[in-house]
Amino acid sequence: MSRGRLSHSFFQKYNTCLLAQKLLGCELVHDSPDGLTSGIIVETEAYLQNDPASHAYNRRTVRSEPMYGIAGTIYIYLIYGMYQCFNVVSNQEDIGEAVLIRALQPTRGMDLMYLRRLIVPGKIIRPIQNKKISNVELCRGPGKLVKAMGIERAVHNNLHLSEGPIFITPPMKEGFEIVSSLRVGINVGVDLPYRYYIKDNVYVSKHS
DNA sequence: AGGATGATATTA
């Protein structure tokens, strides 16, 4: 059952765009106190040093500091006041680059994922009958997958994938075709084709 | 199409 976890050498081995592609087909795992959840990475985006869309573009601030850590560091940030995004830091230390994980194909702990998706922070559970979240919808999008996986910035930011409760296993899926396209939800650097996903995979957030 | 929601970076 245990396939082991990818270590620093894997994350450092490729440049950021290539790592974004190599991570496709690998399994992201969170072994949490509430239970284990996991999913195959099916969609990623690369954010580079000289990339206007990157948090590390022309600056090194407290928020983006984890991006300057060694490859395999976890970088989590808050977006739009409500959602969090999960990144795998890449390249050498002191070079601020990372790969955003945008969608997962759930493999384990789907019941727990479903429960987490329903919980509104600090409040009650969302009206149940109103919306039924399908397996396809559980992790289809960067904010969704972070919530379904029980990942929190306050707890997991700046941890490393080579140790700790969150890790990535070697590829489970192989032989698929990778599509590259423009990145989603940005206003600058829009022309850079640094989004990658598994062709025809239903769990990818959005097609183009 | 528009609103939720808060940290962050930038300007003053």
Add this chain to the structure above:
DNA sequence: AATATCATCCTA
């Protein structure tokens, strides 16, 4: 200190 800006998601 004030403000514009978000690597998003949900509801209408």
